[in-house]
Amino acid sequence: MQIQQALPELLIKIADDELIIGHRNSEWTGLGPVMEEDIAFSSMAQDKIGHAWAIYRILQEHFEGQDPDQFAFMRDAAAYKCCHLVEMPIGAYEFSLMRHFLFDHAETARYQSFSQSSFTPLQQLAGKIKGELKYHTLHADAWILQLCKAGEESRQRMQGALDDCFQLAGGIFEPGKEEALLISENIYPGEQALYQQWLSTISPVIEKAGLIMPQMTAPVYGGRQGQHTQYLQQLLNEMGEVFRLDPEATW
Template identity: 40%
Template sequence: MNTNHQTALAQKLLFLADDELILAHRNSEWTGHGPILEEDIAFTNIALDEMGHAATWHRLRQELTGEDVDTAVFFRDPAAYRNVQLVELPHGDWAFSMLRQYLFDVYELVHLAQLATSSYRPLAEAAAKIRVEEIYHLRHTAAWVTRLGLGTAESHQRMQTTLDTLWPYAQQLFVNLPEDEALGEMGMAVSPSSLLEEWQHLTTTHLTQANLIIPTNHMPPTTDRADHTDHLTSLLAEMQSVARQYPTAVW
């Protein structure tokens, strides 16, 4: 592995870690506010799982870059975060959070199946481990898509509105970035665009069965992972506040 490949790999791990971390934080905002107790607990556990996955990716990155995981998470400014905009949007209503998690879960399953064959062994091993856990996420959120899509007129309408909003954002997950060429050469990771067809097939089938209409807008709001909405700034301000106020604290 030359320096170019190592840099690309570290960036890829940052993409994976930041997507999971920010989504986990957004989902954790439901803790104590879920519509019913069981769902409060279930979604909190899904958030916890994604947080664990983010930690896994960050530890792999640390092995390459030497950057401490806590430093990377709590002392990095919004401009240095590399998550897609989909995960930083405010949690919205229950339909919004369930549908966002569903769209992301399908992406993860498709993506992790490919990453599990990566030539970089630590990445392949982590992907194989995380993939089996994600089966339960998808099972949970896919059921919510059906329940709300086929539920009342209001739940259906809220899901359709949310789908119209989220669909273009989800497309950013499939944008190829400069790093992908080097990673492809080494067999370390497939290009994001190669995952789109399967993702689209799976989501379209399920969403259509839930009586939802697939939006025609496939244009992501941005193709650059350095580009963020203001929502990320406020999210990080809250998430990082304690660590920044007490940088030497131990618990």
């Protein structure tokens, strides 16, 4: 596989992850437990969608990709390469917070690696969003620690959320067929290296919170190959409902 095929596949899975989790997190707008948290979760959701749009623009400009809006809203579920973690419904607040914690630390590890990428547009994007990612992970860490110290019931609920999310989070690091080529071209270090970096980052927070780290025994793969849960197409139908009324409209 040539780099002109391998690199777009990497970009699509990253952008699709961000687009979908951005829309999932936006579902908490107006529902957050306190006003400040309502605003914070909504703001971070907007950041995620912005990151996705930036990568879709890279695909358009460097690989003759589609218009970002068309690409985001006009595909069927099987054409998406997002992991299963991001497409799951928001559930109870502890599930969304734990997903936020696990995903944002994975995203941060990925973009930190991109700061050394030989592909200049990725390197530049990593520099632009560095501050946003720092805020996102600080926010996630603070809430994990706060809720785990809020009493035994709260800690148990957070442990349950971690147990529910952990194998799904393993799917973030599903390896692709193109990985060896991307590593050899210094695009990024590969999924296993990112997974190890992620573990080393989240482990101290989980330990400090008094939670038990699950074993990664059955990471949920398939999303990178277009195999998705029933929830993704339902979300896509909602996301693209207005856009599909007139895809050529100028807003």
